[in-house]
Amino acid sequence: MILELKDYLDDMKRCARCSLCKWPPLAQMKSWRFSNNCPSIARYNFHTYSGGGRMALGLALAEGRLDTITDELLNIVYRCTACGACDSSCKYNAELEVLWPIYSTRAHLAGMGYFLPEHSMIIDSLRKEDNTLMKPKADRGKWAEGLGVKDLSKGEKAEVVYHAGCLYCYDPELSAIARDTVLLLKQAGVDVGIRGSQETCCGSTAFQLGFQGEFIKFAESNIDDWNAAGVARVVTSCACGFGIMKSVYPLLGRQMKFEVLHITQYLDELLKQGKLRFSRSFPARVTYHDPCNLGRKSETYVPWKGTEKKVLGQFILREPEKAVSRGWNGVYEPPRDIIRSVPGIQFVEMERIMEYSWCCGAGSGVKQTMNDLALWTASERIAEAKSVGGEAIVTACAWCEQNLKEAVRQTGGNLMVYDIVELVRQAL
Amino acid sequence: MQIVVCVKQVVDPEMPHSAFRVDPEQKRVVPPPGTPPVLSPFDQNALEAALQIRDRLGAKVIAVSMGSSLARPVLSRTLAAGADELILLEDPSFRDLDSFAAAGVLAAAVRKIGEVDMVFTGRQSSDWDSGITGCVLAEELGFPCITVASKVEIADGQVRVERVIADGFEVVEAPLPCVVTIDSALGELRQVTLQALSAARKKPLRLWKAADLDLPPLPPPRCELLDLFVPKRETNCEFMDGDTPGAAAARLAERLREEGLL
Ligand code: SF4
Ligand code: SF4
Numbered sequence: 001m002i003l004e005l006k007d008y009l010d011d012m013k014r015c016a017r018c019s020l021c022k023w024p025p026l027a028q029m030k031s032w033r034f035s036n037n038c039p040s041i042a043r044y045n046f047h048t049y050s051g052g053g054r055m056a057l058g059l060a061l062a063e064g065r066l067d068t069i070t071d072e073l074l075n076i077v078y079r080c081t082a083c084g085a086c087d088s089s090c091k092y093n094a095e096l097e098v099l100w101p102i103y104s105t106r107a108h109l110a111g112m113g114y115f116l117p118e119h120s121m122i123i124d125s126l127r128k129e130d131n132t133l134m135k136p137k138a139d140r141g142k143w144a145e146g147l148g149v150k151d152l153s154k155g156e157k158a159e160v161v162y163h164a165g166c167l168y169c170y171d172p173e174l175s176a177i178a179r180d181t182v183l184l185l186k187q188a189g190v191d192v193g194i195r196g197s198q199e200t201c202c203g204s205t206a207f208q209l210g211f212q213g214e215f216i217k218f219a220e221s222n223i224d225d226w227n228a229a230g231v232a233r234v235v236t237s238c239a240c241g242f243g244i245m246k247s248v249y250p251l252l253g254r255q256m257k258f259e260v261l262h263i264t265q266y267l268d269e270l271l272k273q274g275k276l277r278f279s280r281s282f283p284a285r286v287t288y289h290d291p292c293n294l295g296r297k298s299e300t301y302v303p304w305k306g307t308e309k310k311v312l313g314q315f316i317l318r319e320p321e322k323a324v325s326r327g328w329n330g331v332y333e334p335p336r337d338i339i340r341s342v343p344g345i346q347f348v349e350m351e352r353i354m355e356y357s358w359c360c361g362a363g364s365g366v367k368q369t370m371n372d373l374a375l376w377t378a379s380e381r382i383a384e385a386k387s388v389g390g391e392a393i394v395t396a397c398a399w400c401e402q403n404l405k406e407a408v409r410q411t412g413g414n415l416m417v418y419d420i421v422e423l424v425r426q427a428l
Numbered sequence: 429m430q431i432v433v434c435v436k437q438v439v440d441p442e443m444p445h446s447a448f449r450v451d452p453e454q455k456r457v458v459p460p461p462g463t464p465p466v467l468s469p470f471d472q473n474a475l476e477a478a479l480q481i482r483d484r485l486g487a488k489v490i491a492v493s494m495g496s497s498l499a500r501p502v503l504s505r506t507l508a509a510g511a512d513e514l515i516l517l518e519d520p521s522f523r524d525l526d527s528f529a530a531a532g533v534l535a536a537a538v539r540k541i542g543e544v545d546m547v548f549t550g551r552q553s554s555d556w557d558s559g560i561t562g563c564v565l566a567e568e569l570g571f572p573c574i575t576v577a578s579k580v581e582i583a584d585g586q587v588r589v590e591r592v593i594a595d596g597f598e599v600v601e602a603p604l605p606c607v608v609t610i611d612s613a614l615g616e617l618r619q620v621t622l623q624a625l626s627a628a629r630k631k632p633l634r635l636w637k638a639a640d641l642d643l644p645p646l647p648p649p650r651c652e653l654l655d656l657f658v659p660k661r662e663t664n665c666e667f668m669d670g671d672t673p674g675a676a677a678a679r680l681a682e683r684l685r686e687e688g689l690l
Contacts, residue, residue, distance in 0.1 A: 003462050074501075107462030113437065113499020115464065117625045120505055124620070127442065134619075212462025216444040 002251050002303070003100070003107035003212050005062045010308065011097045012059035014316075020093055021051035021086035024356040034351040034384050037085040039359055039377040048076050051086025051098040058105040069114045077106060078116055079373060081366045082208045083292040083359035088327040095324055100301070106210025118369040119209055126214055130200040131166040132368075141196030143168070143175035149182050150193035152229045158193030160185070161231040165238025166201050167398035174398050180425045181237055181263055187428075188275040190266075192235075195225070202241035204293070207248060208364035216252065219244070223254045230257075237263045237421065239397030240363070242331075243293025247301050262294055264396045264420055268334035271341060271424075278427040281344030284416075286423075287390035288339055288347070289381060289404070290357035291397035296327025327355030335396050335420055342427045350384045358384065360395070362403035378407035382415055392416035394423055429487040429582075431478040432541060433511065433548045434534055434565070435471040437495060437502055438555040440464065448658070455656040457555075465502050470550025472617035474610040477580050478548050479510045479618065485582060488512050490541060494533050496523035500633070507628035508620040514631070515541070519638040521646075527560035529646040534561070535568035536641040546587065547607045551576050559609070566607035574600050578613035 023029065024037045036042035041050035048057060057076065060066050066073070080102065087099035109115065125134040141151070143164065150156040162185065168178040185192045203218030222245075226234055236242050242262040249256065270276045302323040309317045332354045339347050352358045361367070361377025382404065385393045393415055395401050404417045439459050447460040459465065467475075478489045491506035494517040507514050517537055525533065538544050547569070552559035559575075566573030578597055579590035585604055590597045592611050668683065670676030684690040 005461070104461070110464045111459055111461040113464045113502040115501050117501060117504060117508060117628070118622070120501065120508075121620055121622070121625070210462050211464070213440060213443045213447055213460055215462070216447060217442075220444065220446070 002248070003104045003210065005058060005101065005104040005108040007303070008058065008097055008101040008104055009062055012055045012062065012101055014094075014096055015052050015055040016094065017047075017052055017056075018094070019047070019050065019052060021090045021098060023089065024085075024352060025089060025092040028356050030351040033387070034358070036380075037089055037352065037356060037358065039083065039361055039373065039380070040080045042380070043373060043376055044079065049079060051090060051102070054080065054102050054105065055096075055098060058101045058108075061105060061108055069109065069112065074109070074114060074116055077109060078209075078365070079370060080364070081292075081359045081361060081373075081377065082364035084297045084327065085292070085356065085359060088296050088355045091324060091326045095322075099297075103208065103210060106208075107212045108210070110210040110212070115209065115211075116369055119211070119365065122205060122209070122365060122368060123211055123214055126201055126206060126218070131170065132201055132205045133166055133170050135170045138197055140169050140199055141194065143170075143178050144182065144194055144196065147179060147182055149186070151196040152193045152231070153196045153198035156193055157230065159191040159231065160193070160233045160235055161226060161229060162192050162194050163199060163202070163234055163236040163238070163241060164194070165236055165241045165398060167402065168237050169199065171398070171402065174402065174419075177419045177421050178237060181421050184267065184276065184421065184424060184428075185235075188270040190270075193231075198225070202236075202238070202244050204240040204244040205365055207244060219249050219252055220254060223249060223252070223256055227255070227257045233259050233261055235261045235263055235266050237396075237398065239291035239294035240399060243298045246298045247325075250300050251303065262331055262334075262396065264294070264335040264338060265331060267421070267424055268338050271338060276424070276428065278341065278343055280427050282342045282423065282427050283344040284391045285346045285348055285389050286339060286392045286394055287350050287385050287388055288335060289350070289360060289385070289393055289395040289400055290330070290332065290354055291395060291400050292357065292359050292363060294335075294396055295330035295332060295357055296355040298331055299325040299327065299329045301325055330355060335394075338420060338424065339394055342423060348388050348390060350388055350390075352384065360397075360400035360403050362399040367399060367403055374403050375407045375410060378403045379411055382407055382411065382413060385415055386413070390415065392418055394418045394420050396420045429485065429545045430541065430543055431481060431487050431489050431546045431548065432538055432544050433471070433475045433478045433489060433491050433506070434561070435475060435491050435493045435503065435506055436468045436550070436553045436555075437465045437493060437498055438468045438553055440466045441469070441554040450656055450658055452655070452657055455653050457656075465499055467502065467505060468550055468553040468555070470552060470554070470610060470612060472550075473612050473614045474548040474550045475506055475509060475511065476617045477577070477608070477610045477614050478546075481546075481580065481582060482510070487545075490515060492517065492534065492537050494518075494522055494525075494530060494537070496520050504628060504633070505620065507631045507633070508625045509617055510624070512631060513634070515634045515636060517636050517641070521638050525646065526649045526651050527558050528564055528650055531561045531564035531568055532646055533641065533643065534565050536643045537636065538565075538569060540636070540641060545604045547571070547605070549607065549609050551609045551611050562607055562609035569605075569607065571606045572602040573607045573609070574602055575609045576611045577608050578611050580608055580610075580614070
């Protein structure tokens, strides 16, 4: 199993309570106003809500020092978007694993039968309908009706399978973007197919909530299905799906005979190859929000096993050397290159970007279970986008888009929220 | 009318095969991290049976679960699905009881609740599949017992039950109070809604320890677990040669007889 709390005992013990996980590294900080990186500690202000506080909680749990699991403890554990910002910040200094102990704490609690009641609805829906949204499985392929796209579940063959993801399949506003994506790929001459009603959840939400067993079932069956379909590439619009396929699927020990791409990588490639060309301008001042799962969380995680030696009384030497995921190798440039190449666009960066990006607030089931935290987090991002003069914010994840849009509606602002595919379609 | 539904928390029978482990020393299935226990599937059917009767005739449905370490979030699902009350019989001495002892504890709880018209259990639990607890519980309570029910109706103080049998179903009637064990053919437990989840937070959840029950000494275990292991599956493939298909078939029959399979 991949989420074992005891595997992180050393990391959790070594947490110095320095609190550097609560902010982007000093050298990256641009203003006091946007100097937070963790939605949870920024909102609730009590150490236990931070990455470091979660390490202390995980350690107490692993060492059997928590004899009663209270509702309040569960609330703390799940009032976290699992965005990984604490992990990137800690690694700027201390190289501790922070995010995986957070996941493992949840897996440990879930194994004991502790989770939020709302999670059981999400998991029930996964078990019965193969999606996280309590929607009928049979309707999963409906978004593609009339598109004339190949359906691999009916035995058709294609070089590329487009995995839309739960939200793009079922949310009427977002499924229009999935349709646009397929049309764009076809326009660029890509031999693309979908899995129709046989497409299933990627398992990302289950994994991030700690329901590891449920995750493994979805991940294994997706890998097997894509291998059996003989596709060379799996392209997805969902950043959560991409993140989990890139960072965690490879740990399951199953051969993956395909390459996983996010739609931004593929569109960037097609634009650079001249297979898609912009012909219309988009005169607006636009900023880009890095989805956590497309950015810092999409690096393939390499669990470390080996021996540690302390030298000079403080430095830890590891044998073999440990591969540390710092979030540096996320997908940052392809979406930016796409935006910059749109004629007439004025691209402007926000303060917290790339591996130190501020989360939209929707991750790891927070949107479904604690919408107040999700919307507050999004409203902080909206304020940041406006502070740099953004008229529109572009993103590349269904959850970010849905959450940012809802927050804009709620706050009554005039910031436009675009999916990157919408931008590309409008500029072609 | 009061209906008691006995529900058991079990290791998830749908956990991924690759995660299934047995600890041969402890003779236990090791629940993998991140795989929560679930309500035993037939017990979910039993709860649905009770809720259907409540919907038709009005009744108070009380879910009861017994064990040494019970997961509230897992068992609270009974309340979210519609049970009016949840009673947890939790005590270190209830660890790993066999079906007979478990039935004794459940019977003590039913007696303590008092005025119970029906007790529903699943036909068997998905961990050990013994299918004994419901019947022994009826014996303990002195109630009639009807097993493997696919439909339950109540009229004129009588219960009318359709039972699953090999080639269809049979109809059995009994007076109340009685115990009925429920089959999956009765139907899946209803979906939980968000409103039901928040309503469930206000429903009563009681905790009864061994000392709270008027419990006779529990019988010593009648079954001894000698070993627990994952059976090895071996496949050997042998081809039967023969000059003609008939000769090959004769050779095959001979081999099967040698192996004692014919
Ligand atoms: S998790 Fe890392 S950054 Fe946070 S308090 Fe611990 S050592 Fe410091
Ligand atoms: S994962 Fe994100 S929300 Fe959770 S503690 Fe770390 S920075 Fe905060």
